[in-house]
Amino acid sequence: MGIRIGIDVGGTFTDVTGFDEDRREIVLIRKYSSNPDDPMLVMDEIMRDLAEEFGPHAITLILHGSTAALNTLLEDKGVRVGLITTKGFRDVYEIGRQWRGEEVFNIFAPAPKMLCERDCIYEARGRLDYAGREIAPLDRGDVEHAVRNLVAQGVEAIAVCLLFSYTNAAQEREVAGIIRDIAPGIYVSLSSEVNPEWREYERTASTVANAYIGPPVSRYLRRLEDISLARFPNCRTLMMKSDGGAASAVMLSPTPIQTVMSGPVAGVIGSRYLGDLKGVANLITFDTGGTSSDMAVIPGHVLYKSEVSVGRHPLRTQTVDIDTIGAGGGSIASIQLGGVLKVGPQSAGAKPGPACYDRGGTDATLTDALVVLGHLSPSSLLEGAMVLRGDKALEAVERHVAGPLGMSATEAAWGILTVLTSNCVTAMRTITVERGYDPREFTLVPFGGMGPTIAGRIAADLGINRILIPVDPGTFSAWGMLVTDVHQDRSITRITPLDGAAPADIESIFREIEDKALAELMREKFGRETLSSFRYAGMRYSGQSYDVSVPVPRIAGAADIEALIHAFHEAHERRYGHKAVNEAIEIVNFKVTAVGAIPKPALRKAAAFGAKAEPVTYRDAYFGGPASLRTPVYRRRDLPPGTELTGPVIIDEKTSTIVLHPGQNARVDEYLNLEVTLSQGE
Numbered sequence: 001m002g003i004r005i006g007i008d009v010g011g012t013f014t015d016v017t018g019f020d021e022d023r024r025e026i027v028l029i030r031k032y033s034s035n036p037d038d039p040m041l042v043m044d045e046i047m048r049d050l051a052e053e054f055g056p057h058a059i060t061l062i063l064h065g066s067t068a069a070l071n072t073l074l075e076d077k078g079v080r081v082g083l084i085t086t087k088g089f090r091d092v093y094e095i096g097r098q099w100r101g102e103e104v105f106n107i108f109a110p111a112p113k114m115l116c117e118r119d120c121i122y123e124a125r126g127r128l129d130y131a132g133r134e135i136a137p138l139d140r141g142d143v144e145h146a147v148r149n150l151v152a153q154g155v156e157a158i159a160v161c162l163l164f165s166y167t168n169a170a171q172e173r174e175v176a177g178i179i180r181d182i183a184p185g186i187y188v189s190l191s192s193e194v195n196p197e198w199r200e201y202e203r204t205a206s207t208v209a210n211a212y213i214g215p216p217v218s219r220y221l222r223r224l225e226d227i228s229l230a231r232f233p234n235c236r237t238l239m240m241k242s243d244g245g246a247a248s249a250v251m252l253s254p255t256p257i258q259t260v261m262s263g264p265v266a267g268v269i270g271s272r273y274l275g276d277l278k279g280v281a282n283l284i285t286f287d288t289g290g291t292s293s294d295m296a297v298i299p300g301h302v303l304y305k306s307e308v309s310v311g312r313h314p315l316r317t318q319t320v321d322i323d324t325i326g327a328g329g330g331s332i333a334s335i336q337l338g339g340v341l342k343v344g345p346q347s348a349g350a351k352p353g354p355a356c357y358d359r360g361g362t363d364a365t366l367t368d369a370l371v372v373l374g375h376l377s378p379s380s381l382l383e384g385a386m387v388l389r390g391d392k393a394l395e396a397v398e399r400h401v402a403g404p405l406g407m408s409a410t411e412a413a414w415g416i417l418t419v420l421t422s423n424c425v426t427a428m429r430t431i432t433v434e435r436g437y438d439p440r441e442f443t444l445v446p447f448g449g450m451g452p453t454i455a456g457r458i459a460a461d462l463g464i465n466r467i468l469i470p471v472d473p474g475t476f477s478a479w480g481m482l483v484t485d486v487h488q489d490r491s492i493t494r495i496t497p498l499d500g501a502a503p504a505d506i507e508s509i510f511r512e513i514e515d516k517a518l519a520e521l522m523r524e525k526f527g528r529e530t531l532s533s534f535r536y537a538g539m540r541y542s543g544q545s546y547d548v549s550v551p552v553p554r555i556a557g558a559a560d561i562e563a564l565i566h567a568f569h570e571a572h573e574r575r576y577g578h579k580a581v582n583e584a585i586e587i588v589n590f591k592v593t594a595v596g597a598i599p600k601p602a603l604r605k606a607a608a609f610g611a612k613a614e615p616v617t618y619r620d621a622y623f624g625g626p627a628s629l630r631t632p633v634y635r636r637r638d639l640p641p642g643t644e645l646t647g648p649v650i651i652d653e654k655t656s657t658i659v660l661h662p663g664q665n666a667r668v669d670e671y672l673n674l675e676v677t678l679s680q681g682e
Contacts, residue, residue: 001056002020002021002022002057002058002059002060002061003018003019003020003021003027003028003059003060004018004019004021004060004061004062004235004482004483005017005018005019005028005050005057005059005061005062005063005599006018006019006063006064006065006266006391006478006479006480006481006482007043007046007062007063007064007065007478007481007490008065008263008266008475008477008478008481009034009042009064009065009066009067009263010034010041010067010263010289010291010448010610011034011036011067011288011289011290011291011292011293011326011328011330011347011349012033012034012290012291012329012330012349012353012449012478013031013032013033013034013289013290013449013474014031014032014033014034014039014042014046015030015031015032015474015475015477015478015655016028016029016030016031016032016046016050016475016478017029017030017433017472017475017478017479017481017482017617018054018313018438019482019601021060021599024599024601024602025601025602025604026472026479027600028050028053029472029475029654029655030049030338030475031449031474031475031655032045032046032290035351036071036349036351039066039220040220040223040224040227041070041130041664043224044227044608045226047230047231047232048231049229049256050162050231050232050599051231051232051237054472056231056232057231057232057233058232059228059231059232059235059236059237060232060234060236061235061237061238062228062232062235062236062237062238063209063235063238063239063240063246063481063482063484063596064224064238064239064240064481065188065219065239065240065262065263065264065265065266065478065481066240066259066263066478067263068216068217068220068259068262069213069217069256069257069259069260069262070260070261070262070263071308072212072213072216072217072450072583073209073212073213073311073313074215074309074311075312076213077216077473078115078213078215078216079155079156079187079211079212079214079215079216080153080154080155080156080157080159081115081116081120081155081156081157081158081159081208081211082116082120082121082122082146082150082153082155082158082159083116083120083121083122083158083160083161083204083207083208083211084121084122084123084126084143084147084158084159084160084161084162084175085122085123085124085160085161085162085204086123086124086125086126086161086162086163087125087126087142088122088123088385089163089200090118090121090122090123090624092200093114093116093121093201093205093208094118095201095464096112096113096201096205096314097113097201097333100154100278101237102245106132108110109178110312111235111312112205112309112312112314113213113312113313115208115209115212115310116159116208116211116212119153120150120153120155121428122142122145122146122149122150123142123146124138124139124142124143124146124162124175124617125138125139125142126138126139126162126171127163127257128162128163128164128165128167128171129164130167131164131167131664132164132167132168133168134170134171137255138171138174140174140477142180142390142664143178143179144182145173145184147178147179147183147493148182148185150186151182151186151243152185154313155186156186156187156190156215157186157187157195157211157212157214157215158179158186158187158188158189158190158192158211159187159189159200159204159208159210159211160172160175160176160179160188160190160191160207161191161200161203161204161207161208162175162191163200165191165192165196165482166191166192166195166196166197166198166203166492166493167492167493167494168191169190169193169196172190172191172192173190174654175189175190176190181191185354187211187214187215187218189207189208189210189211189214189254189456190207190254191203191204191206191207193254193255193454194206194207194210194254194255194257194317195207195316195317195492196491196492196493197205197316197491197492197589198493198588198589199316201314202314202316204308205315205316205459206257206314206315206316206317208244209257209313209315210255210257211254213257216544216591217256217401218249218253218256219380221239221249221252221253221256222648224237224239224249225237225249227482230321234527236248237249238262238486239259239262239474240259240262240266240481240484241258241259241262241265241487242258242259242260242261242262242265242308242318242319242320243258243265243304243318243319243320243487243489243593243640244265244266244268244269244302244315244320244484244487245484245485245486245487245488245489245595246481246484246485246486246487247486247487247488247524250523250524250593251488251520251524257315257317257491258317258318258587258599259323260308260310260315260317260319261308261319261320261479263477263589264271264287264294264320264477265319265320265322266312266477266478266480266481266484266593267285267287267447267448267476267477267480268285268296268298268302268480269320269480269483269484270470270477270479270480270481271283271296271298271301271303271445271447271477271480271481272298272301273480273600274445274468274470274538274603274673275298275443275445275468277603277671278468278669278671278673280287280443280468281299281300282298282299282300282442282443283297283298283443283444283445283466283468284296284298284428284431284432284442284443284445285298285445285453286295286424286428286444286446286447286448286451286455286458287446287447287448287476287477288327288328288329288424288446288449288450288451288454289328289449289450290328290329290330290331290347290348290349290353290367290376290449290450290595291326291328291330291331291347291349292325292326292327292328292345293324293325293327293328293348293424293448293451294322294323294324295322295323295324295325295424295427295428295431296320296321296322296323296431297321297431297432297435297437297442299437299442301318302320302321304319304320304321304549305318305319305321306318306319306549313668316641320487321431323427323430323431324345325344325345325424326344326345326346326347326421327343327344327345327366327420327423327424327427327429328344328347328366328450329354329365329366329367329370329449329450330347330348330349330353330354330365330366330447331344331345331347331365331366331369331420332344332346332348332363332364332365333342333363333364333365333400333401333416333419334363334364334400334401335396335400335401335404339404339405341401341405341415341416342419342420343366343416343419343420343423344420344423346363348361348363348365352460354366354367354368354393354396355368355389355392355393355395355662356368356371356378356388356389356390356392356393356396357386357388357389358392358561361396362396362399363396363400363563364396364397364399364400364416365396365403366416366417366420366450366454367388367393367450368392368393368394368396368413369396369397369412369413369414369416369417370413370453371390371391371393372390372393372394372397372409372410372412372413372416373410373413373414373417373620373621373622374619374620374621374628374631374650375453375650375657375659376388376622376657377619377633377650377652377657378390382416394409397409397412397413397416398412401413401415401416410622410628412434413622414622414624417457418457420454421454421457421461424454424458424463425458425461425462427544428458428462429462430473430588432462435498439462439463439464440462440463440464442464442467443464443466443467443468444459444462444466444467444468445467445468445470446467446469446473446541447459447470447473447474447476447477447656448473448474448476448477448656449474449655449656450656451656452469452473452656452657452658452659453543453656453657453658453659454659455467455469455676456647456659456660456661456664456676456678457661459676459678460661460678464678465677465678465679465680466671466675466676466677467641467674467675467676467678468479468674468675468676469658469673469674469676470655470673471551471671471672471673472653472654472655473653473655473656473658474653474655474656475586475655479601482600482601483600483601484598485594485595485596485598486521486524486526486595486596486598487593487594487596487682488517488518488520488521488589488593488594489517489592489593490514490516490590490591490592491513491589491592491595492509492511492513492515492589492590492592493589493590494509494587494588494589494590495586495587496586496587497507497542497584497585497586498561498564498565498584498585498586498587499584499585501553503556503557503558503559503560503561505563505588506555507554507555507556508582509554509590510535510552510590510592513590513591514533514535514592514594516592517533517593518531518533518594520594521594521595522554526596528539530596530597531594531595531596531597532594532597533592533593533594533595533596534551534592534593535551535553535591535592536549536550536591536592536593537549537552537553537564537568537589537590537591538550538585538587538588538589538591539564539568539571539586539587539588540585540586540588541572541583541584541585541674542579542583542584542585542586547588547589548568548571548572548575549571549591550567550568550571551562552564552569556569565585568585571580571614575582593652603670603671605641605670605671606612606640606641606670606671606672607641611642612643613634613638613639613643614634614638615632615633615634616633616634616635616638616652617632617633618630618631618632619631619633621648621650621659623648623661623662629648629662631648631650631682632649632650633649633651633652634649634650634651634652634653635651635652635653636651636653636674637653639651639668639672639674640668641668641669641670641672642667642668643667643668644665644666644667645660645664645665645666645667646660646664646665646666647661647662647663647664647666648661648662651666651674658674660676663678663679664676664677664678664679665677665679
């Protein structure tokens with residue numbers, strides 16, 4: 001046992017939380033300024049500080065969430081990629097799909113972005129049928145010719161996507177062996193490892209994207225592991241995955257695409273854990289930092305999706321269902337043509353940051369607006385460790401917004417807050433109302449440095465009447481990493497009609513991939529007693545193009561198949577609003593998630609202090625209306641369980657600032673979370 005560390009790398013700050021497994025309590029909460037140009041400089045600083053504070057043998061596990069893979073795609077910083085595919089299928093990647101999603105009526109809609117030039121796509125003879133039976137052997141000469149040409153063209157990674165390899169990976173593995181013989185330094189991305197499921201275009205695009213980010217992300221993971229081991233020789237380092245689990249650099253090396261959404265998922269997992277503790281089923285998470293806002297709806301359980309688009313790159317990978325918009329503390333406010341106020345998605349980031357950071361930034365941002373409104377204290381950020389320049393904030397708001405619009409600085413700052421919260425509300429309606437969820441039946445869980453500061457406005461606009469603000473919300477995502485487990489996912493496509501299917505055959509397929517997934521975790525030194533697994537079937541009515549994921553228990557007999565069919569009908573009706581009980585049903589994809597359990601931090605109930613909390617100061621803050629209001633300011637650490645407050649109130653703490661608007665009430669619960677209620681009509 002020792003100390004487990006969660007590290008969440010954001011665009012503006014990097015958050016660190018430490019959990020002592022012996023004492024079962026949080027022992028460290030810290031924020032560092034991020035360095036987007038070289039994140040490892042910040043990581044080295046963090047490791048040095050941890051070693052000085054706890055010693056080289058105390059840290060046993062580091063869980064890390066990063067946007068390394070996501071940024072590599074968004075910023076086009078991947079490597080030159082080659083692709084080897086089955087003869088006759090060279091153009092699959094370029095042709096793509098006719099479906100253009102939300103751009104269906106836009107004749108100028110851009111096509112998905114190709115990460116591999118057509119000159120770097122080569123064909124190889126050899127063929128499997130739909131069941132994985134070999135029709136023609138792989139032509140080694142074709143592969144050798146392709147590899148030598150690709151090496152001459154300067155590629156650093158080669159993607160391999162052969163027809164029907166999701167049913168039989170033998171030919172793809174043979175290609176990988178030839179590549180490594182000829183060019184051992186080339187990164188190899190196999191579709192049978194990246195996405196062993198049908199749909200040729202999506203599988204090809206995902207395999208190419210995995211190759212594109214493979215070398216830089218693998219280097220990132222290795223550097224992270226080396227830095228950790230240099231300071232803590234007995235420490236294991238795991239990276240958060242898009243599905244909310246975690247895995248080692250070795251596990252992720254063949255498929256770094258699994259980390260594309262690594263950064264935002266930990267907060268969703270932590271929110272579900274907190275909701276279970278509080279007995280609250282329906283949650284909406286709202287994670288706002290310096291650059292973006294990440295939102296997820298949790299209707300009793302975390303929702304997942306198997307396909308995501310990143311910068312016009314379609315990716316097939318299991319991920320927590322999260323929506324992201326460019327709205328954060330660093331979002332830049334500007335006046336567009338016609339006198340329209342726009343806030344974001346551009347951000348001042350960590351460098352130079354908002355004008356009030358006094359690091360050279362001159363643009364007006366949300367943070368500057370909140371300083372002008374009195375919602376943020378110039379002297380209390382990070383408990384005084386970071387001083388904000390109120391005069392710089394005022395100057396930026398006056399120059400960029402108030403002056404051009406001919407209004408006061410306070411009115412301009414209120415307008416900046418209103419526009420940004422409207423952007424967030426619109427996005428939140430998309431993931432709730434447009435999907436059939438009533439936000440009034442949910443509790444909003446805001447976190448991140450800016451989430452609790454603007455959550456009161458957002459909840460009021462959405463009609464949400466309950467907000468749950470966790471302890472240390474600014475580092476909540478780093479805490480969420482401490483309540484996650486290690487996941488290993490496996491899936492294969494086997495089109496299996498259920499009419500007359502033998503239960504033993506279905507069970508055999510699940511058992512095969514389950515054994516492989518569990519074996520991966522045991523290689524990671526997890527004891528068999530700590531492991532569990534969950535099965536899912538991608539099912540559809542015969543003739544449908546898309547499937548619905550359904551949890552699967554053990555299949556021991558005909559009754560279990562009947563129960564699975566019933567579960568599919570119900571899942572289909574929830575998703576699409578109807579079911580067809582007389583239609584034939586088939587399983588398309590078999591999926592297994594193996595889980596290695598990690599001990600969770602205990603949330604201890606705090607003893608009431610008995611003393612009534614008193615404000616530490618008062619300051620004028622603006623909440624709309626004719627004038628600013630004299631507003632009490634509390635320190636959160638001074639608020640004992642049972643404390644009740646009525647807005648307007650401002651609560652300062654180390655990692656964030658909580659703002660209660662007039663008419664909003666708050667109560668501190670036994671775990672020191674803040675429960676906020678809004679009166680009807682707020």
